[in-house]
Amino acid sequence: MARIVMKFGGTSVADLDRIRNVANLVRREVEAGHEVAVVVSAMAGATNQLVVWCQTLSPLHDAREYDAVVATGEQVTAGLLAIALQTLGVEARSWAGWQIPIRTDGAHGKARIETIDGAELVHRMGLGQVAVVAGFQGLGPDHRITTLGRGGSDTSAVALAAALRADRCDIYTDVDGVYTTDPRIVARARKLDRISYEEMLELASVGAKVLQTRSVELAMKEKVRVQVLSSFQDVPGTLVVDEDEIVEKELVSGIAYSRDEAKLTVRRVPDRPGVAAMVFGALTAENVNVDMIVQNISEDGMTDMTFTVGRSDLPRAQQALASAKGQIGYADLLADTNVAKISVVGVGMRSHAGIASTMFRALADKGINIQVISTSEIKVSILIAADYTELAVRSLHTAYGLDAS
Secondary structure: OOEEEEEOHHHHHHHHHHHHHHHHHHHHHHHHEEEEEEOOOOOHHHHHHHHHHHHOOOOOOHHHHHHHOOOHHHHHHOOOOOHHHOOOOOEOOOEHHHHHHHOOOOOOOOEEEEEEOHHHHHHHHOOOOEEEEEOOOOEEEOEEEHHHHHHHHHHHHHHHHHOOOOOEEEEEEOOOOOOOOOOOOOOOOOOOEEEEHHHHHHHHHOOOOOOOOOHHHHHHHHHHOEEEEEEOOOOEEEEOOOOHHOOOOOOOOOOEOOOOOOEEEEEEEEEEEEHHHHHHHHHOOOOOEEEEEEEEEOOOEEEEEEEEEEEHHHHHHHHHHHHHHHHHOOOEEEEEEEEEEEEEEHHHOOOOOOHHHHHHHHHOOOOOOOOOOEEEEOOOEEEEEEEHHHHHHHHHHHHOOOOOO
């Protein structure tokens, strides 16, 4: 017997037929003798509609009331799934985040989980009852409902698995595992049997949509074994585990891409101590996250700084830097949204040379110019013109020998 947390995303619970399908998957685990908790997202499209209603009434709406509205989607799904399970003869009860409670900080719309009291759930599960938990939500310090940001149900599931000391957290979605790259772009992409937390975290942070970044961070910190599975195909998924559990480590495990990038270049910045702090301090004040950064060689006491931000953050970034122009003393601010970030990820990079050179040679052979480069211990990311995204991904997938035979 194992204790399992099962999480189902919006496409898995998109309508009543799919909720019945989920109920059957849960019943299968219960009949196998396992203790089960389920975390659910809102039905596909439900959260988007709730967000639109809030924004239509007031673009500058109260974040606390926004959370009260958008959290209802998950509560509907939890109640419906509990009813579907009861219809199948499985004892089940739905739980909102505040009932457990899942305690968060007070950052409405993007709250972070602080503690989960799982004692009552463990007691109920021990008696054979399935706990159906509304994901994406918690209880803030002011006793108001909070939400965790888009994709937050993944984080809810992993955090609950850690609190319940579950043997595994199964994330059910519309794909049947983690692939070496997007199968829609590369037909010969391979599904991975296992991938390390670090690799999955890097892939999630640079554009892979399978798991939310924060959920992988939490899984790695709490050593929660995560399995990515399909709700619609009864096939083995991909395990996300500690690196020590992977015997044969791939040189490169995956290639991710993101078109949600914008490039900013601050031209002719005075090359003196403190200027970079002013540039990025202005962006920090507006909660703009900066990713790739390049500073050119100084010439005549001046330099250029190029960096990337999320495309949705570009207007705020431009406004912040325009407001600080007199303090910083730059000449021009150039923006480019026709860019894409391509990233190659693999723990094998730690012990093998030549990963970057293979990347650069493969892109050069296709006539693709690299605009910005950044690296970490297990990742190389480059910025290219967005028009070459698919060509770059296919070329690199082949260059690193990731194509399925």
